[in-house]
Amino acid sequence: MxxxxxxxxxxxxxxxxxxxxxxxxxxxxxxxxxxxxxxxxxxxxxxxxxxxxxxxxxxxxxxxxxxxxxxxxxxxxxxxxVVRAPAQSALPGVKHVVLVGSGKGGVGKSSVAVNIAASLARDGARVGLLDADVYGPSVAHMMGQGAAKVTATADRKMQPLGAHGVTFLSMANLSPAGQALVWRGPMLHSAIQQFVKDAAWGELDYLIVDLPPGTGDVQLSLTQTVQVTGAVIVTTPQDVALIDAARAIDMFRKASVPVLGVVENMSYFVAPDTGVTYDLFGRGGSRRLGEQFPLLGEVPIDIDLRSDADRGLPGVLAHPDSAASLALAHVARTLAGQISVRSLASLPDQLTVV
CATH class of the missing domain: 3.30.300.130 (Fe-S cluster assembly (FSCA))
Structure with missing residues (x-):
């Protein structure tokens, strides 16, 4: 035949x-x-x-x-x-490092990062999640592992924790609960290097990094420490958030990090009793940024998404059919598609047929 x-x-x-x-x-x-x-x-x-x-x-x-x-x-x-690594892999065993950032706090960046990671893992990818928001770590709580402690491997590397199919590291699992970290830039840089290079991440398709808000030392340290595939910008629709998001985009541009797309969080609210949609913050402002970068998705305000995060379960797993979870799953899949496109661009023109 x-x-x-x-x-x-x-x-x-x-x-x-x-x-x-x-x-x-x-x-x-x-x-x-x-x-x-x-x-x-x-x-x-x-x-x-x-x-x-x-x-x-x-x-x-x-x-x-x-x-x-x-x-x-x-x-x-x-x-x-088979997730293809770019011509230059991010880390040994890690194909893609994706930064999730924002120009300001309070836009739901960590929630978006956690749900992107959980959604990619649910689809079958090998996913890690690094909480690089050293001063205000929240990933451990959102993953239901706030009280867990990081241990060391036999070769003295940090062993990431695991939950919901995702391996993750957070400062919350390394320092006493409620203790404030008062660190200057060099200490932050050292911590970020350890999180990235001295952790036993294993074989990962994607390492999602939840950044602190703004354009400070942690962002610069990461772009100097590891080969980054690209960044996702999380914002809300109002003008003041978009102005700060534009600053974050400019920071990544100066650091030669491609912006893979924009997520408009808290984009709108659907009243559960009437089904009426309310644009509380002026929905759609991110489309102006989307003229330059892909708009990965518009995520509505959702009470369950907030309560799921508080009890340590990503909304895409707890309520997969809700409007917010469907939007976040769309964000994750569209992001994965953007990464595939960039990976292909970095590879030779002809690939071997299996």
Missing amino acids: AHMREAVMAALSTVNDPELHRDLVSLGMIERAEVDAAGVAHVKVNLTTPACPLKGQIESDVREAVQRVPGVQDVAVTFGA
Whole structure:
């Protein structure tokens, strides 16, 4: 049936990845393509991320193309995923480091970071989460591990904690509860280097980093310490937040860190009793930033999202069908797509077919 396989591969070479705009064969995304005695074509596609936002479209396009091959009676499509590292990996074992930042506090940056990490892990990616907000760490509490303590591995590296399919580190798990850290810049820089390079992160597709608000020492230390794939900016719709978000974008530009997209958090509120939508902060202001950078999503105000965070459970897992959780899952998948596009741009033009 070699000729049938060649015909199926030829058909697949006409199917483009909708984000990467190249065909699946030249991208090396076809792991298996064969036709059995009953005329059923079995195709396995390795996506560039398990959180692929356009998986359904790829499946439909593959079925349509292969079904046209003479002798094919049916098409069975299965999926795997291999997250591709850029030409220069971020850290040993870590393919992508993604910074989640904001120009000001109070915009829900940590909540967005936690839910992005949990959503990517739920989709099947290997995900780490670093709480780099040293002065105001909140990730440990949101992950339900506020009282846990970080231990050391046999080779004296920090062992990240785990919850909800995500490995994470936070200063809250290293210092006494309620203790304020009064550190100057050099101490912050040393701590960030230890978090990144002296922790046993293992093999990760994505390391999501929750930054402190603003444009200070921690941001600069991270961009100097590790190869960063890109940054996500979290803002709220009102003008004062957008002005600060623009400053954060400018900081990343000066540090040569690509901005992967903008998340508009607290974008609107839907009254649970009437279903009426209220734009409490003037929804849609982030679209002005989105003229330069992708708008990854608009996340509504949601009481459950807040209460879930307070009890240590990411909303995308606790209430996956809520409007806020669906918006955050869309943010995570769209972000994963943006990362795939940038990874492809850094790789050679021709990839080996599996």
